[in-house]
Amino acid sequence: MITAVRKPLNEIIEMVAPYEKILVTGCGTCVTIDYSGGAKEAAILASQLRIARRLGGKKLETLEQTVERQCEWEFVKEFTDHAAECQAIISMACGAGIQTVAAAFPDKPVFPGVNTRFVGMPQKQGVWEERCICCGNCVLHLTGGLCPFARCAKTLLNGPCEGSQDGKCEVNRELDCVWQQIYDILKEKGRLADLQKIFPLRDWSTGEDGGYRITVREDMML
Amino acid sequence: MGESRLKEFEPEILAFACHYCAYAAADLAGSMRLQYPTNVKIIKIPCSGKIDIIYILKALEAGADGILVAG
Numbered sequence: 001m002i003t004a005v006r007k008p009l010n011e012i013i014e015m016v017a018p019y020e021k022i023l024v025t026g027c028g029t030c031v032t033i034d035y036s037g038g039a040k041e042a043a044i045l046a047s048q049l050r051i052a053r054r055l056g057g058k059k060l061e062t063l064e065q066t067v068e069r070q071c072e073w074e075f076v077k078e079f080t081d082h083a084a085e086c087q088a089i090i091s092m093a094c095g096a097g098i099q100t101v102a103a104a105f106p107d108k109p110v111f112p113g114v115n116t117r118f119v120g121m122p123q124k125q126g127v128w129e130e131r132c133i134c135c136g137n138c139v140l141h142l143t144g145g146l147c148p149f150a151r152c153a154k155t156l157l158n159g160p161c162e163g164s165q166d167g168k169c170e171v172n173r174e175l176d177c178v179w180q181q182i183y184d185i186l187k188e189k190g191r192l193a194d195l196q197k198i199f200p201l202r203d204w205s206t207g208e209d210g211g212y213r214i215t216v217r218e219d220m221m222l
Numbered sequence: 223m224g225e226s227r228l229k230e231f232e233p234e235i236l237a238f239a240c241h242y243c244a245y246a247a248a249d250l251a252g253s254m255r256l257q258y259p260t261n262v263k264i265i266k267i268p269c270s271g272k273i274d275i276i277y278i279l280k281a282l283e284a285g286a287d288g289i290l291v292a293g
Contacts, residue, residue: 040274040276043276044275044276044279047276047279047280047283048279050283051279051282051283054283
């Protein structure tokens with residue numbers, strides 16, 4: 001899932017200050033699951049904005065709407081009627097959703113209601129951890145199911161580095177050293193021989209360094 | 223707010239009371255003819271765990287000055 005956190009209220013108040021009627025949009029997928037931008041969070045933000053505006057002696061009208069996913073045209077189109085009534089839109093989706101809304105309603109200013117954080121998972125209730133940097137060239141079958149790019153501060157492919165101490169990372173002692181974990185898990189599985197292999201220089205052109213990526217599936221095209 | 227107005231200020235309190243304990247206590251207080259200020263309004267909820275931040279925000283928007291969650 002893509003994880004996000006709500007932007008500080010004052011930042012959002014400032015962004016929408018010039019507008020008297022705004023549409024607060026939630027997304028029903030990732031940001032609903034991580035409690036940052038679903039229908040409930042959209043309702044809370046709208047209420048907070050109305051209260052803040054009233055405390056300032058002015059009026060703010062809000063509409064709220066949440067769709068299944070804001071990162072797809074088909075769902076974002078559902079905002080059309082409400083968007084037409086409003087001067088501005090707050091999108092509480094991830095960056096992909098916000099951009100889809102902004103592109104779908106070019107005549108309206110679209111503001112982000114959250115800061116998108118990473119692709120990760122809920123490790124336990126209330127705690128999310130990064131798991132994938134979308135590098136486009138997966139090696140999880142070789143590393144015991146632990147990603148050395150997402151979980152190593154140096155994105156090493158032949159770790160651990162000398163900074164690994166007592167199973168912790170030198171960059172942040174709170175974090176586990178993923179290469180220590182990879183060693184431990186492969187040892188447990190009797191697959192330490194996998195670590196004897198030297199990984200060749202990695203081709204990062206499948207990652208984000210070559211500009212934004214486009215996946216084309218001709219078999220799926222209409 | 224001036225001092226005199228502050229003295230006159232009577233906050234509207236909305237009390238969310240749990241069906242199983244606080245509301246039962248309030249009900250008993252009523253049966254016993256115990257008095258409590260009229261600016262406290264009680265809403266029965268199935269459990270204080272049912273309270274959600276949006277209920278509190280909407281109560282404040284609707285004019286409540288303070289919220290009591292009792293359970």
